Amino acid sequence: MKIHEFQAKEVFSSFGIPVPTGKVAATPAEARDAARALGLPVVVKAQIYAGGRGKAGGVRLVESAEEAESAAAAMLDRPLVTHQTGPEGRIVKRVLVENASDIEQEVYLGITIDRARRAPVVMASPAGGVEIEEIARKTPERIFKEWASPQIGLRPFQAHRLADRLGLNAKTTRAVAAVITNLYRAFAETDCTLAEINPLAIVSDGAALAIDAKLNLDDNALFRHPDLASLRDPNEISDLELEAGKYNLNYIKLDGNVGCLVNGAGLAMATMDLIGLAGASPANFLDVGGGANEEMIEHGFDILLSDSDVEAVFINIFGGILRCDILARGIVAATRHRDFDLPVVIRLEGTNVEEGRRILAESGLGFRSASTLSEAAALVAQAVSKEAA
Numbered sequence: 001m002k003i004h005e006f007q008a009k010e011v012f013s014s015f016g017i018p019v020p021t022g023k024v025a026a027t028p029a030e031a032r033d034a035a036r037a038l039g040l041p042v043v044v045k046a047q048i049y050a051g052g053r054g055k056a057g058g059v060r061l062v063e064s065a066e067e068a069e070s071a072a073a074a075m076l077d078r079p080l081v082t083h084q085t086g087p088e089g090r091i092v093k094r095v096l097v098e099n100a101s102d103i104e105q106e107v108y109l110g111i112t113i114d115r116a117r118r119a120p121v122v123m124a125s126p127a128g129g130v131e132i133e134e135i136a137r138k139t140p141e142r143i144f145k146e147w148a149s150p151q152i153g154l155r156p157f158q159a160h161r162l163a164d165r166l167g168l169n170a171k172t173t174r175a176v177a178a179v180i181t182n183l184y185r186a187f188a189e190t191d192c193t194l195a196e197i198n199p200l201a202i203v204s205d206g207a208a209l210a211i212d213a214k215l216n217l218d219d220n221a222l223f224r225h226p227d228l229a230s231l232r233d234p235n236e237i238s239d240l241e242l243e244a245g246k247y248n249l250n251y252i253k254l255d256g257n258v259g260c261l262v263n264g265a266g267l268a269m270a271t272m273d274l275i276g277l278a279g280a281s282p283a284n285f286l287d288v289g290g291g292a293n294e295e296m297i298e299h300g301f302d303i304l305l306s307d308s309d310v311e312a313v314f315i316n317i318f319g320g321i322l323r324c325d326i327l328a329r330g331i332v333a334a335t336r337h338r339d340f341d342l343p344v345v346i347r348l349e350g351t352n353v354e355e356g357r358r359i360l361a362e363s364g365l366g367f368r369s370a371s372t373l374s375e376a377a378a379l380v381a382q383a384v385s386k387e388a389a
Contacts, residue, residue: 001217002049003231006096008213011228015186017179017197019210022098031072034097035065041100044071048090049236051131051214052082058092061100068097086255093235101209106199107166108132108143109180111187120148122184124162124176128199154184168202175208176200190228191221240284240303247299249288256281258380259310261300263288263322271316274373278381283309292322297330305340312343312383316376319350326352328359335365343368343383347376 003011009019023034024047035042046058053059058080060071072095079089106128114121125143127135135143144165148154156177163177179200187195194216201211222229234242244251250265254272258280262268268285275282284307286300304313317327327348335344347370348356360367368383370376 001219001222001229001232002236003215003217003228004047004049004094004096004233005045005213006047006094007231008215009210011186011190011215012183012197012210012213015189016182017186017210018208019213020098020101022096024094025072025097026076026094028069028073028076031095031097032065032069035062035068038097038099040064042068042097043100044068044075045096045098046075046080046092047094047096048080048085048092049233050080050082050084050090052084053080056080056082058082071095072097090236093233101201101211102204103199103201103211104204105168105202106211107168107176107202108135108196108198109176109183109200110194110196110198111184111192112194114147117147119150120154120184120187122146122148122154122158122162122180124166124180126166128201130198132196132198148184153188154181156181159184169206172202172206172208175206176202179208179210186215190215190225191218192216193218240306243306244286244300244303247296249286249292249296249300249303251284251286251303253284253307254282255309256283257309257311257384258282259304259307259313260285261288261297261304261313261315261317262286263292263317263319263327267316267318270373271314271377274377275314275380278374278377280312280377280381280384283307283311288322288327292327292330294326294330294333297327298334301331301334302338305338305342310342312345312380314376314380315344315346315348316373317346317348317350319348319353319356323351324348324353324356325359328356331367332359332363332365336363345370345376345379345383347371347373 006024013019025031025034041063044060062068075092080092081089108125108128110123123145127142146158159177159180163173196214197210199211201209241251260282272282288300345368368379
């Protein structure tokens with residue numbers, strides 16, 4: 001789960017990470033009043049779940065309250081298109097107005113999970129203010145890393161070693177080490193999958209200040225953090241994603257024409273790759289997980305059909321915890337009383353697969369069955385091309 005920058009900064013502040021003083025505004029008038037209350041100059045920042053806002057015009061330094069009002073008016077209730085939003089962009093509903101800082105240097109700090117080492121990895125780079133992917137591509141030697149023990153956590157010497165490698169003076173090194181320590185605490189105690197400060201600004205007195213803030217929270221741990229779960233912004237989530245969430249389903253909208261119902265993220269990725277290789281493209285994928293029941297399958301199928309871009313449906317299930325016969329009954333129930341003429345291709349393997357195939361074959365609903373992934377992908381591509389013709 002993502003949260004906005006201003007929300008992440010509130011979390012950071014609660015863990016002792018210094019952040020600029022700011023106010024959130026939902027109207028241009030509120031932005032003007034916030035600028036007057038904070039003192040000038042200020043920065044007006046669009047609040048959406050995406051990076052690259054500055055390059056897209058979503059971050060503006062202003063010198064007067066009237067400029068703050070104008071900047072907010074240019075952002076609010078308008079789509080902001082960045083490299084992370086797609087061509088449709090995201091509608092800006094709020095802006096963050098905060099004091100401008102006298103920045104002397106910018107560094108990068110980030111923490112995520114290194115799945116290969118099965119441990120959190122803490123990253124620091126003197127190339128702050130630049131996307132970490134760009135740093136990794138162009139100058140990977142400028143990214144310094146420390147791995148924290150899942151049992152012990154990040155030890156003080158590791159935080160100091162990272163800070164020391166940034167080439168800062170002694171006072172600033174201590175300040176950055178403290179931020180690294182507190183950032184790790186925030187990451188661990190709020191069950192994050194990503195915690196990032198880009199940039200962490202070194203200001204004129206040598207102090208460190210989190211100019212930007214990003215937190216991605218582990219959905220599976222939100223039951224431990226109801227206060228954080230309540231921060232989810234429904235304006236940043238599509239109606240179909242919200243509907244899927246009601247039934248513990250994961251829905252991701254894409255830009256193709258094949259609706260994909262799968263169980264498991266790995267199978268979803270493989271399914272989309274195969275569809276692409278066969279000459280089609282996924283319109284979405286809906287992950288029903290391992291514990292789905294017939295009702296969840298039925299609702300999931302409804303969600304797929306609600307996407308107007310879908311021209312064919314590909315159901316790709318490897319039955320383990322989710323038995324193939326349960327899935328088949330759910331699909332039959334979902335389609336029997338619904339008026340639609342889209343081709344449906346189904347590939348089943350795993351627990352109770354023969355019973356599942358029998359239920360589908362005897363349903364009389366005209367499903368197209370495949371025994372292998374490549375055969376199923378070819379059938380899907382063929383179905384889409386016929387629909388287009």
